[in-house]
Amino acid sequence: MSSWIRNRVLSLSSDDSSDVDPNTISQRNSAGTSVHMGSASQVEVTHGTGRDEGLINIQVPKSFAENAAMKSLDALRKDLLDATEDLRRSQDKIQELHAELKIVKDSIAQNHKHEETMKEKLAEYETRISEAEKTIQELREGTTQNETSSGAPPQNGREKLKAKMIELPAFKGYRIQRGNLKAVSFIKMDSCFQMGWERDFEEKLNNAWASSANGTRGLKKFLYFPGLTFFVNEQHAITIAPKTQKNSKHNFSLLSSLDEMYGEERELFIDRDTAQSPSVNVFYAGRYRVVRLNDSHLKSVGYTNSFNREFGFQLHHIIPIVVGAQTQKPLLREDEIRKLVASGDIKLEFIGLQCVGFERELYHAVTTTTPITVPKAEPQSEAKRQREDDSISAKAAGGSSSSHGRPKKKKQKRV
Structure with missing residues (x-):
């Protein structure tokens, strides 16, 4: 020691x-x-x-102790200065971190504010889009409420039907605009003028529905009027059919299949695009309710050339449904039906079609099944039929038809 x-x-x-x-x-x-x-x-x-x-x-000695104490104090001062410098640097670092933290907080606050601003703008844009769609819909429908409230009659049959149909409420749920519809893949329009086409259509429709994930929910009832569907606006449409009638003069009796369908809802298929022009394709338009138009002028009308001009309803498209509506034998021949329709002896009625839904699963099923191959129609067959319609309509207007709707035999000149 x-x-x-x-x-x-x-x-x-x-x-x-x-x-x-x-x-x-x-x-x-x-x-x-x-x-x-x-x-x-x-x-x-x-x-x-x-x-x-x-x-x-x-x-x-005292001097020795003082020297030793001074040296110790100098060492302590140096250590204290070093510690003070370290503390200052640490404080500066903390201040830098606080500044960076403030920047981060400000950035987060700005991001939240920007997010809220974008949400407000998005809501505003959605409102504007909804208003624009509503305005477009109103422009398309061409409201006639001012005319009806003032008591002024519509200018023609088309405007009268339009005024009736736009009174019905529109469907607000999911649906695809007619201009964006895909054609069904199991049938074409040209196949729907042959005998028994309804059964063929029904079988193919339900086969397509049965192959889908939801096809076990039962068979589908459908509506399809080949070439005879006219849309008065984006959702509501009209069709035409022979009304139930009996004519002793021309010896025929007709029973309309639509009499029992009023008020029913069925899946509607159409063959017209948004420009109202005929199409060889068939489209699923949605679920529609059959509406009776309570107007005597719309429930019993004779065919005129204006039907083709205003609605695109051609005479040769009406003949097949008259053939199927006959209940009295002997049945009328097609050429007789053509002349009786053109002359106005066979009475027709307009039927309203109101959109009440759109089944997305059914649309997917009928547009994704295996496409079919349909033989091409004869060239210019449609134009030829139209020329025949115009010719018969002109003759009917001149009163050249016989009492039974059969053409009169011309007397042969003796040579």
Whole structure:
């Protein structure tokens, strides 16, 4: 222990050569009680006795103690300066982090504000789009409420039918616009003028429906009037059919299949695009309700050329439904039916078709089944039929038909 103290004292005294001379340091043996380090420094180390036996007493000159204390203070000052500098750098770093955190918070707040602004703009755009669609719908429908409220009659049959149909509510749910419809893949329009086409249509429709995921929900009842559907606006349409009637003069009786369908809802198929022009394709238009038009002028009308001009209803498209409506034998021949329709002896009625739904699964089923191959129709057959219609209509207007609707035989000149 005394040896360590001696070395420590030498270490301290080596920093101040003016106070301690190592050559004058002396030491007692290990059992001694003091260490004399020369007269210059007067450093004395003694062991305590008695109660202080475990203590060591060191006596140094005042100048030596002051020098040692000053050096210790200088070291402490240096350590304090270093710690102060470290603290300053840490505080600067903390301030930088606080500044960055503030920037991040401000950025988050701006993003939230931008998000709210975008939501408001999106809602505003949706409102504008809805208003624009409503305006377009109103422009398409060409409202006639001012005319009806003032008591002014519609200008023609088309406007009268339009005024009746636009009073019906529109369907607000999901549906595909007619201009965006895909054609059904299981049948074409030309196939629907042959005998038994309704059964063929029904079988193919239900086969397509049965092959879909929801096809187990039962068979589908459908409506399709080949070439005889006219839309007064985007959703509502009209068709024409022979009314139930009995004519003793021309010896025929007709029963309309639509009499039992009024108020029913069925899946409607059409063959016209948005431009009202005929199409060889057939389209699923949605679920429609059969509506009776309570107007005596619309429930019993004779065919005129204006039907083709205003609605696109051609005479040769009406003949097949008259053939199917006959209940009295002998049945009329097609050429007789053509003349009786053209002359107005066979009465027709307009029927309303109101959109009440659109079955998306059915639309997908009938447009994704395996396409069919239909033989091409004879060239110019449609134009030829139209020329025949016009010719017969002109003759009927001139009163050239016989009492039974059969053409009169011309007397042969004798040679």
